[in-house]
Amino acid sequence: MELSKIKDFVGGWFIGNFEPSLDNREDFEVSVKYYKAGDIEKKHLHKQAVEYTVIAKGRVKMNNEIIEEGTIVKIDKNESTDFEVLEDTITLVVKTPSVKNDKFIV
Numbered sequence: 001m002e003l004s005k006i007k008d009f010v011g012g013w014f015i016g017n018f019e020p021s022l023d024n025r026e027d028f029e030v031s032v033k034y035y036k037a038g039d040i041e042k043k044h045l046h047k048q049a050v051e052y053t054v055i056a057k058g059r060v061k062m063n064n065e066i067i068e069e070g071t072i073v074k075i076d077k078n079e080s081t082d083f084e085v086l087e088d089t090i091t092l093v094v095k096t097p098s099v100k101n102d103k104f105i106v
Contacts, residue, residue: 006032016098029098033091035060041083046102049095051075058089080106 004022006012009031014022016029035058053073060067061084067073075081 006034012093016095017100018098026098028094028096031091031093033093035085035089035091037085037087037089039085043080043082043106044103045080045106046075046077046095046099047104048077048099048102049097050077052094054092056090056092059086060084060089061086 002022004014006014009020010018012031012033013029014020014031015025017024017026018029051074053075055067055069055071055073057069059069062073062081066086
C-alpha cells in the first residue's frame, strides 16, 4: 500500500501525462480539487481532451447554469466553459486523453 496527499500534486492532478504523477499515462488523467466559494476559472476549452467533472460536494456555475452536488458534467473537446464556485466545493475530474498543453483560454 502506498499513501499520498492530494496537496503534493499540482492542482490536485495525480494520474496522467505529467509530473508528479502516481501513474504517468497518456490515455487519461485524474484530479481531486478543493475550491472555496468565490473561486473562479476563466473560460477555456480543450482541443483534444474530453473532460468529465463530478461535483462531489458543493455547488458551482458553469456557462450560466447552476450545477448541484452529485452531478456529472461532460465537456466535449472544443466546447468552452467557465467555472464559478458558489459554495465550498470538491470535484473529481477525469480528462481523456491526457495531453500536455491542451488548455486554451478563450
